[in-house]
Amino acid sequence: MKKLIMFHGRECPHCHVMMPLVDKLENEEGIKIDKKEVWHNEKNADLMRSYRGIIEPKCGGQLRTPTFMNTETNDIVCGELEYGKLKEWATR
Amino acid sequence: MKKYWRCHVCNDIHYGIKPPEICPTCSFKDAYVEISSTEAKKIQSLETEMDKEKFRKAIGEFAERNEFQVNPDRDKVNMLIDGVFSCDENHGMKYCPCRLIAKDFEEDLKLVCPCNFLIHETYKDKEDGECWCGLFVRRKK
Numbered sequence: 001m002k003k004l005i006m007f008h009g010r011e012c013p014h015c016h017v018m019m020p021l022v023d024k025l026e027n028e029e030g031i032k033i034d035k036k037e038v039w040h041n042e043k044n045a046d047l048m049r050s051y052r053g054i055i056e057p058k059c060g061g062q063l064r065t066p067t068f069m070n071t072e073t074n075d076i077v078c079g080e081l082e083y084g085k086l087k088e089w090a091t092r
Numbered sequence: 093m094k095k096y097w098r099c100h101v102c103n104d105i106h107y108g109i110k111p112p113e114i115c116p117t118c119s120f121k122d123a124y125v126e127i128s129s130t131e132a133k134k135i136q137s138l139e140t141e142m143d144k145e146k147f148r149k150a151i152g153e154f155a156e157r158n159e160f161q162v163n164p165d166r167d168k169v170n171m172l173i174d175g176v177f178s179c180d181e182n183h184g185m186k187y188c189p190c191r192l193i194a195k196d197f198e199e200d201l202k203l204v205c206p207c208n209f210l211i212h213e214t215y216k217d218k219e220d221g222e223c224w225c226g227l228f229v230r231r232k233k
Binding site for chain 2: 007009010011012013014015016038039040044045048050060062063064065
């Protein structure tokens with residue numbers, strides 16, 4: 001089953017920009033994006049690190065936040081995105 | 093391989109493959125001798141603490157000497173400095189709050205703020221380039 005995750009950081013400005021768009025997407029499309037804070041939650045950080053080999057090649061060779069990941073398809077986008085791009089990732 | 097070096101005149105510490113020819117602190121020539129990391133740590137433990145305002149001043153002075161500047165968006169900078177200090181408190185180094193450490197100390201040194209963002213695709217060859225987190229932005233011409 002498709003599972004969508006947003007890895008984010010509490011003090012990451014890009015994440016703060018994206019959060020309202022994620023909320024809007026959830027409300028408009030009726031989908032759930034699991035938001036996982038990684039700098040203050042070690043369990044979430046370990047989860048993100050466990051996907052290192054998949055995330056890094058698509059995010060400039062690093063574990064950048066925010067990272068949006070579909071754990072079924074390993075479809076990944078990261079950084080600040082326009083709403084349309086975020087929706088495209090979440091619904092494809 | 094990088095080593096620690098101590099100026100025998102003023103105890104300036106250098107970490108690098110070779111020591112500076114002229115000590116940047118006391119200006120003595122050929123003044124450095126190789127020391128152990130334990131000795132270096134002891135000397136460096138005498139250093140003063142770096143609080144948020146000192147850090148803000150330090151990165152400002154660092155940027156002044158370069159082609160970039162600290163982001164004029166003060167709210168963003170405040171959030172990032174809070175993040176950098178959270179990382180320092182929780183993880184022992186001033187890591188970038190917008191990238192997660194891999195738990196590989198050598199590798200993670202690349203994430204200590206300020207990082208070498210000049211080589212990153214978010215900055216290099218970009219007129220409006222910035223480091224990944226946006227703390228530093230290219231200065232407008």
